[in-house]
Amino acid sequence: MKRRQFLTQSSYIIAGSALPMTHLFAKETISPEMEFLSNYMSQAYSKKLPEDILEQAKFHILDTFSAILSGSELAPGVSGINYVKRHGSTGKCTVIGTQLKAGPLEAALANGMMGHADETDDSHGRSRSHPGCSIVPATMASSEIFGITGDHFIKAVTLGYDVGTRLLMSLGGPEFSYTSHKSSHSIAGMFGSAAAASCVAKFNPQKIRWVFDYTAQQSSGIAAWGRDTDHIEKAFVFAGMPARNGVASALLVDTGWNGIDDIFSGADNYFLAYAPNAKPNILVDKLGVQFEIALTDIKKWSVGSPIQGPLDALSILLQKNKFNADDVEKLDVRLAPSAAKVVNNREMPDICLQHMMAIMLMDKTASFKAAHDIDRMKDAKVLAQRAKVNLISDENLNQFMPIRVAIVEVILKDGRRFSERVDAVRGTPRNPMTKVEVFDKALDLIGPVIGNDQSKELLAFVNSLEQQTNLNKLSYLLQKNS
Structure with a gap:
C-alpha cells in the first residue's frame, strides 16, 4: 500500500471512530x-x-x-x-x-x-x-x-x-x-x-x-x-x-x-x-x-416469605380449635403459583413448606431451632405429618400479588373441617408485630450465640440507639465475647 493511500484510509478510520464518541464529551445535564x-x-x-x-x-x-x-x-x-x-x-x-x-x-x-x-x-x-x-x-x-x-x-x-x-x-x-x-x-x-x-x-x-x-x-x-x-x-x-x-x-x-x-x-x-x-x-x-x-415486613417466623402466611393460618387454627397433629387427616395449603414454586418440597427446612407445616402441627409453633434442624427432615414422625400436607398452586390468588395471600384448610379424621385465610401476614405493615414480639424474636435468635446477658444489653443499646454518641459499645456487643 502506498503511503498516500495508507494516510487517506487511516483518516477515514479515525474520523469514523470519532463520530459516535461525540456524545461522550457533551456537557452533561442532570435530570x-x-x-x-x-x-x-x-x-x-x-x-x-x-x-x-x-x-x-x-x-x-x-x-x-x-x-x-x-x-x-x-x-x-x-x-x-x-x-x-x-x-x-x-x-x-x-x-x-x-x-x-x-x-x-x-x-x-x-x-x-x-x-x-x-x-x-x-x-x-x-x-x-x-x-x-x-x-x-x-x-x-x-x-x-x-x-x-x-x-x-x-x-x-x-x-x-x-x-x-x-x-x-x-x-x-x-x-x-x-x-x-x-x-x-x-x-x-x-x-x-x-x-x-x-x-x-x-x-x-x-x-x-x-x-x-x-x-x-x-x-x-x-x-x-x-x-x-x-x-x-x-x-x-x-x-x-x-x-x-x-x-x-x-x-x-x-x-x-x-x-x-x-x-x-x-x-x-x-x-x-x-x-x-x-x-x-x-x-x-x-x-x-x-x-x-x-x-417493610419483619418476619415472625424464621422461614421463607411464602411460608409466613400458611404458618400464621395454621397457628390461628390450632389456637381456635384445639386439635392435635394426630387428629389431622389432610392439610391443604393454597398459594399463588409463583409463591408456591419457591417453597415446594425444597431441600432446606426453612424454605420447605410441607416440612414447616408438619413442624407447626407437631410443635404448635415454628422456632428458629426447629426451622434449621435438618435431621428432623428425616424423622419418621415428621415425615408422617408431612405426608398430610398438600400444596395447591391457586391461579385465583395471582390477582393479589405481590401480597401473598394464603389459605389453609384442615380436615380432621372425625370429618370436621377448618379453614383460615391470611391476607395480612403477621409482621407486615398491615399486621405489624409489637415491640415485645420483635424483642422476643431477637432473643430467640441471638441468645444461643452471644448469651442471654449480652443479648439483653444489645437489645437495650439498640432501643436507645438515637441517644448514643458513639458506636464503640455496639461493636463490642455484636461480637462473641466469651
Whole structure:
C-alpha cells in the first residue's frame, strides 16, 4: 500500500471512530429526579425522623443484627467468616459474631452473608427485595470508618431503605424481577447500601451522584440464585455482594474519584441498560414523606416469605380449635403459583413448606431451632405429618400479588373441617408485630450465640440507639465475647 493511500484510509478510520464518541464529551445535564434525590440524600443525616419511623427503624436494625448473629453459625455465614480468615485485609471493622476485625469491604461482605444466611431477615414486597441484610452491614462497616452517632446510623439505614426499594420499583418491581432474569434483590441492596454509606460519609450532592455512577457499574446478579441448594450463593447475591459493592462505591468517591454526573439519564444510562420502560419519577415519589422502612415486613417466623402466611393460618387454627397433629387427616395449603414454586418440597427446612407445616402441627409453633434442624427432615414422625400436607398452586390468588395471600384448610379424621385465610401476614405493615414480639424474636435468635446477658444489653443499646454518641459499645456487643 502506498503511503498516500495508507494516510487517506487511516483518516477515514479515525474520523469514523470519532463520530459516535461525540456524545461522550457533551456537557452533561442532570435530570430533575437526580437533582432532587441527591440533594435530599445529602441532607438526610441532619433531618429529624418522625417518631414512629424512628421506632420502626430501630426494630429493623435489631431484627437484622439478630439475623446476622444467628446466621454466623449457619453455612453461608461461616463461608463469609472463612473468607475473612483466609483473604481478609487488616482493619478496624467488626465481623459480627466473631472476634475478628477486617477492612470495610470484607466486613460488609461477611456480615451480609450472615444477614441472609437463612430466611429470617426482613423483606419489602413492593420491590421484591430484602433491604436490611445488605444495608445494615454496609452502614455498620461505613460507620466504623467514618465514626458517627447512633442517630446518624439510624438515618443512614432509613435512607438506604428509601433509595434501594424505590430504585427497584422504578425498574418495575416484582414484574421486573420475574421477567428480566436479573436479581431484584441484589440491585435494591446495592443501591440501598451505597446510599446508606454515602449518608454515613456526609457526601454532598455531587459526590452522591458519583457514588450512584460507580454503583450502577457494579450492579449485577441474575436469578440463577433460585437453583442454589445450600443458600451460599443466595446469601452472596442478596446481601454479601450488595453490601460490599455499596461500601466500595462510597470509598472510591471518598478517595477522590469522580464520575458521570447522572447515570440515570442521558446516553447509555442505567435505565436504558436495565429497563427501558422504567419510571424514574418513582425514585423521588413521596421521598421524605413516605418511609419505606415502615413498609417493610419483619418476619415472625424464621422461614421463607411464602411460608409466613400458611404458618400464621395454621397457628390461628390450632389456637381456635384445639386439635392435635394426630387428629389431622389432610392439610391443604393454597398459594399463588409463583409463591408456591419457591417453597415446594425444597431441600432446606426453612424454605420447605410441607416440612414447616408438619413442624407447626407437631410443635404448635415454628422456632428458629426447629426451622434449621435438618435431621428432623428425616424423622419418621415428621415425615408422617408431612405426608398430610398438600400444596395447591391457586391461579385465583395471582390477582393479589405481590401480597401473598394464603389459605389453609384442615380436615380432621372425625370429618370436621377448618379453614383460615391470611391476607395480612403477621409482621407486615398491615399486621405489624409489637415491640415485645420483635424483642422476643431477637432473643430467640441471638441468645444461643452471644448469651442471654449480652443479648439483653444489645437489645437495650439498640432501643436507645438515637441517644448514643458513639458506636464503640455496639461493636463490642455484636461480637462473641466469651
